[in-house]
Amino acid sequence: DILLTQTPLSLSVTPGQPASISCKSDRSLLHSSGRTYLYWYLHKPGQPPQLLIYEVSNRFSGVPDRFSGSGSGTDFTLKIRRVEAEDVGVYYCMQSLHLPYTFGQGTKLEIK
């Protein structure tokens, strides 16, 4: 199984400040097609998980542009340019290059 390791596991951020989460894979997530199957999700308390970023760097419909994704191969990063109170929750990276699909451990974002 592909192992995804997220750091940090928790984050406490002052509103208006940036935040960054790393996701490292033990194998490249680059497909022969040129697509990289790495996604970012946010799971807010009491809500279903929501897709933020697909294929490393593409924001999903309705996702604010303060969220951005970057990286390649095995190293990926989710950045929030200016954290807002509504961004609290647990952030997960996920890969779907190989079955079983696997998730990172999750990074809990809190507001200071």
Place this chain on the structure above:
Amino acid sequence: QVHLVESGGGVVQPGRSLRLSCAASGFTFRSYVMDWVRQAPGKGLEWVAVISHDSEAIFYADSVKGRFTISRDNSKNTLFLEMNSLRPDDTAVYFCARGSTIATFDYWGRGTLVTVSS
């Protein structure tokens, strides 16, 4: 508007069975891959199973293989998860999620809680 609603969760004794359902609306259900993902209490997300749009391709996580069966009824826009020989470590919130050409899971339901306990 994509809408996924899970049902069928509850408290069940170890070794017993339970069937979960996921009612889909707001999109052409028969055209999409569907998955089940679970979250044990205090833990992260774990993929459970996937079924292609026509039920021809089905895959399971090793942790549920041979005990769980994913299926769908495209005429009723409903996804199912038949869970047999349940164990305490199957205790989790079970989410159904839609797969698309954009993302493996682009929309999720709110989940249904399954508790396996004597």
